[in-house]
Amino acid sequence: MLGTDRTTFRTCPLCEATCGLELTVQDDHVTRIRGDREDVFSHGFICPKGSTLRQLHDDPDRLRGPLIRRDGELVPATWEEAFAEVERLLLPVVAEHGRDSVGAYLGNPNAHNLSGVLYVKPFLRSLGTKNLFSASTVDQRPKELANSWLFGGGLTVAVPDLDRTDYLLILGANPYASNGSLATAPDWPGRIEAIRARGGRLVVVDPRRSRTAEEADWHLAIRPGTDAMLLAAVVTSISEAGRIDTGPAGEWLVGLTETLGALAPFTAEAVAATVGIEAAEIRQLAMELADAPTAAVYGRIGTTTAEFGTLAGWLVDVVNMVTGNLDQPGGAMFPKAAAGSANTRGASRVGRALRTGRHHSRVRGLAETLGELPVACLAEEIDTPGEGQVRALFTIAGNPVLSTPNSARLDAAMATLDCYVAVDIYLNETTRHAHVVLPPPSAFEKDHYDLVFNQLAIRNVANWSPAALPAADGHPQEWEILAKLALIAQGLGADADPALVDDLVVGALLTSAVADEYGPVHGRDPADLLEELGARRGPARLVDLLLRTGPYGDGFGSRTNEVAPGVAPLSLDVLEAHPHGVDLGPLEPRLPDLLRTATGMVEMAAEPFLSDLPRLAAALDQPIPDLVLVGRRDLRSNNSWMHNVEVLVKGKVRCTLHVNPVDADRFGLVDGGVACLSGRVGSLQAPVEVTDSVRPGVVSLPHGWGHDATGARMGVAGRHAGVNANLVADELLLDELSGNAVLNGIPVSLAPC
Secondary structure (H helix, E strand, O other), X not given: OOOOOXXXXXXXXXXXXXXXXXXXXXXXXXXXXXXXXXXXXXXXXXXXXXXXXXXXXXXXXXXXXXXXXXXXXXXEOOHHHHHHHHHHHHHHHHHHHOHHHEEEEEOHHHHHOHHHHHHHHHHHHHHOOOEEEEHHHHOOHHHHHHHHHHHOOOOOOOEEOXXXXXXXXXXXXXXXXXXXXXXXXOOHHHHHHHHXXXXXXXXXXXXXXXXXXXXXXXXXXXXXXXXXXXXXXXXXXXXXXXXXXXXXXXXXXXXXXXXXXXXXXXXXXHHHHHHOOOHHHHHHHHHHHHHOOOOEEEEXXXXXXXXXXXXXXXXXXXXXXXXXXXOOOOOEEOOOOOOOOHHHOOOOOOOOOOOOOOOEOOXXXXXXXXXXXXXXXXXHHHHOOOOOOOOEEEEEOOOHHHHOOOHHHHHHHHOOOOEEEEXXXXXXXXXXXXXXXXXXXXXXXXXXXXXXXXXXXXXXXXXXXXXXXXXXXXXXXXXXXXXXXXXXXXXXXXXXXXXXXXXXXHHHHHHHHHHOOOOOXXXXXHHHXXXXXXXXXXXXXXXXXXXXXXXXXXXXXXXXXXXXXXXXOEOHHHHXXXXXXXXXXXXXXXXXXXOOOXXXXXXXXXXXXXXXXHXXXXXXXXXXXXXXXXXXXXXXXXXXXXXXXXXXXXXXXOOOEEEOHHHHHHHOOOOOOEEEEEOOOOEXXXXXXXXXXXXXXXXXXXXXXXXXXXXXXXXXXXXXXXXXXXXXXXXXXXXXXXXXXXXXXXXXXXXXX
16 A cells, blocks of 8 residues: 655755755655745746656666775675775875875765765865865856955855846856856746846857847857956946946945056957957947946856956956946845855954965966865876875765866876775766765755855745655765765774764864854853754754854844744754745845955955956967867756756757857868867867857857766766767866866867768
């Protein structure tokens, strides 16, 4: 007899939109997923990916237990055997070669994963290595640095106030396909359409006529990699017209005069030929931004994965500043997250200048940023002999063989490691090289709270998602896996209790909270607060603590006023009583309190920005490449995560090379044919799709494909393999300020195969 259905709610963890899901569960099996119509943020919206969480959970290729390598083959093992094998492999490497012989790579899914956010840091500290890498340096590191130098925090991001703006300028982003990024909002398409319905205007700057560009009132087909030049010229055009107006935020800006002076050479006429947009159009764009009642400039991955990514990230906000739209309703505003945000803790307007380059990579001397080295140098750190060579590697929820430049070199390097441990649910193109694979539970089997994306949300909300299903007997939670690895790395042994790490983490957070003289529990006894947290363990206990000491928290009894109509000050108990989330209201002006810079001001003219402008100016005199490669996104895909779900990859082949008809004629290509695409580091073959959606001189290939590696165990992905665009991405092409890889605007050559 079938059991009784029950309904549970959770936030989708598959992209940054954080849509609410309604799950129907029967006999510990999810039978239906649909959008949660009562979710306070998404109101029932759901994209094609969200409904496939059940297929991900049920995927026969998803690993249910650990694997260890025996006689060259990965075979099933018990958890005890797997952790013992980690200890057996790792400790001799550290003993013989030191802690810097160990590396770690963190993949993008960690930001979507509560355990990854809370327990990766203690694990990395236990390794004691400087060789830390992440997907951030093929993604948003330039924006993190720009935020740090401007506002004092990498996650202090000015997001577009989509629901109130009159004018939205989008550069290098395609939220109709990506659902948004570094600006968390369910139903970007609906919100964009609402802008236009109320008489607003959408302008998209992109070398492709993307799905978002198709909806635009005006599409400017920029030459890839030149967004910083365009934005500089917009600022200069506004200045030349005498239209600089910093608005109420102007009181908190320093360096305006220096910034305008440094940008003065970047006139519309000076940049037009390089950016591929007429000077008159650049000036028109500038005046439209200056004239709009409210406006928001939003730039994303097309601007950051470029040669001048950090300057572009800076200039996005400079345009918002000089048009009076920073920190104003309808402009670019700062979220106030309920938990985990550094800009809601400690003294306002007190911080330190960000330092980069505190250490450098061994082979190429690339600078550290935010504690990490550029992932573009990971392969050389593994395959170049000498003192400090990486001989042991941990990857946590990542697939760098597909996601990093010159991936063929990294693929070969991975096979030479003495110890490789992967925490992952799949045997993919990277983890197939592992000596030990430790799979965490599925998304249904663990609690969830968006500590990262609530800091980027266009509306202040808080949602708690309890586990919908129990984990299999004996299967540790992900936080326990990471804690075990930390204990092994510290020499405490494979049998050590992961609760030791959990207690250390909560103890450190409590100590910090009671030491914060501006916080709600200053001077309290940590032992008393720990007792009040009760019997919870793991991420749930930490989230409860962060909520209660956050800006809307109950302060362990010190706050009593409602934070929303009918909603008591926050704790985990309160969120559990509101399964559809708590709406904490629209964004409100937060300057100057959120600033954590050394001056307590918005540092428009921070030295790193101004010192990099000569490099930008020099690029105006460089020859324009004949042909460059850019990436693209698809709504049914998220990097390489989602390609083992049949419903998301079936149908028309999407991993095609988009070629403009002009370029197809000059290179002798035909629609449906096969092209050979080559760069400095390698070449690939891809099916051709002739389309005028890309400007001449630009070809486009989506990233995250190339699932044809021997040893990977992803059956559906293998049948829809596609091709890995990073076979031609060059690890020597970097944004100098951030070390971020250049993945848009890669010089390539093209020929029929």
